Amino acid sequence: MQIKGNTFVVTGGASGLGEQAVRDLVAQGANVIIMDINHARAELLIKELGSQVYSHGITDTTSESLVNEALDGGIANFPGSALVGAILCGGILSPKKDQEGYGPDGKLTSYSQFKHIVTVNLFGTYNVAQQVSQRMLNNEEMGADKERGVIITVSSICGLDGIIVAYGTSKAAIAGLTLPLARELADHGIRVMNIAPGPFNTPILKTTDIVAPHCLFPRRNGESSEFSKLVLNIIDTPMLNGSIIRLDGALRT
Ligand SMILES: NC(=O)c1ccc[n+]([C@@H]2O[C@H](COP(=O)([O-])OP(=O)(O)OC[C@H]3O[C@@H](n4cnc5c(N)ncnc54)[C@H](O)[C@@H]3O)[C@@H](O)[C@H]2O)c1
Known part of the structure; x- marks a missing residue:
């Protein structure tokens, strides 16, 4: 799928893995619609990166109407540019601090x-x-394969390896969505891929007391640029469809 001149949605695009995907897509000539509840940070990115980036305002991905409005606004903002991709990074690891109980720690x-x-x-x-x-x-x-789009979701090795009740279950379900959705969309020329990261150095790690172990090798956490490289590769490779890719330096939690 061609990146240059086309439009991509990035949820959670104001921070961490999503932010890096926004930066790299823009560098490759794409237009990007950020959907994030952190509109203030999205605006800073727009200031820095310019008119290739759009945010409609605070966009909670759980709201049908806000997402619809953000898509309408974003598509209208990039006339003549087809919406061909979505990188769905928006997510949370821990419950709100004012809610009781955190799963771990008894x-x-x-x-x-x-x-x-x-x-x-x-x-x-x-x-x-x-x-x-x-x-x-x-x-x-x-293109030759008559593609219409590509959707990349983000799960986690916590979901695949079965740790942290609420987060792990939500991420296992996102991973589980990959093949059924790819099958539903295949006749329409739309691919669906999932990335299951291990620990990456982003702000989300600071929202929990759980200390993530380092990857086996390389013996460190991942960097957002490594996640984003894979995103660009998936967009570029039509044969990647319906699969979950672990990006975890061989870590099994
Ligand atoms: N960093 C890691 O170690 C790691 C590992 C595995 C999976 N992941 C997953 O990667 C994705 C990106 O996380 P990150 O590491 O970049 O964290 P991050 O906290 O830096 O970014 C997450 C972004 O999602 C946004 N967000 C949260 N709830 C939202 C909502 N309801 N609507 C719209 N936006 C919302 C936040 O405002 C934030 O900008 C998440 O789904 C996370 O679960 C991260």
């Missing part, structure tokens, strides 16, 4: 925490994937 994960994290991570991901793919159906077929 406290059980409460139902409200579980619901909150699954809602943001899983439902927020599907809400955007659904609305984006619905719009991609109208794209002209592109």
Whole structure:
């Protein structure tokens, strides 16, 4: 899928892995619609990166209407540029601090925490994937493979290896969505891929007391640029579809 001149949605694009994807997509000539609850940081990025980046305002990915408005606004802002991709990084690791219980440390994960994290991570991901793919159906077929779009979701090795009740379950579900969604969208020329990162140096790690172990090799945490390189590679490689890629330096939690 061609990056230059086309439009991509990046949820969670104001920070961490999503922010780096925004930077690298813009560097390759793409237009980017950031959907993030942290609109202030998105505005700083727009100031820095310029008119190739758009944010409609505070966009909670769990809201059907806000996502719809952000897509309408973003598409109108980039006339003549097709919406061909979505990188769905928006997510949370820990419950809000004012909610009781955190899972680890002897406290059980409460139902409200579980619901909150699954809602943001899983439902927020599907809400955007659904609305984006619905719009991609109208794209002209592109290239030799007649592609219409590519959707990249983000799970976690916590989901695949089974740790942290609410977060791990939400991420396992996102990983589980990959193949069914790829099958549903295949006839329409839209691919779906999932990246399952190990620990990466981003602000999300500071939202929890859990200390992530380093990867086996390289013996360190991942960097956002390594995540973003993989994103660009997936966009560029039509044969990558319906799979979960672990990006974890051989770490098994
Ligand atoms: N950093 C890691 O170690 C790691 C490991 C595995 C998976 N992940 C996943 O990668 C994704 C990106 O995380 P990150 O490390 O860049 O963290 P981050 O905290 O830097 O970025 C997450 C972004 O998502 C946004 N967000 C949160 N809830 C939202 C909502 N309801 N609507 C819209 N935006 C929302 C936040 O404002 C933030 O900008 C997350 O889904 C995370 O679970 C991260």
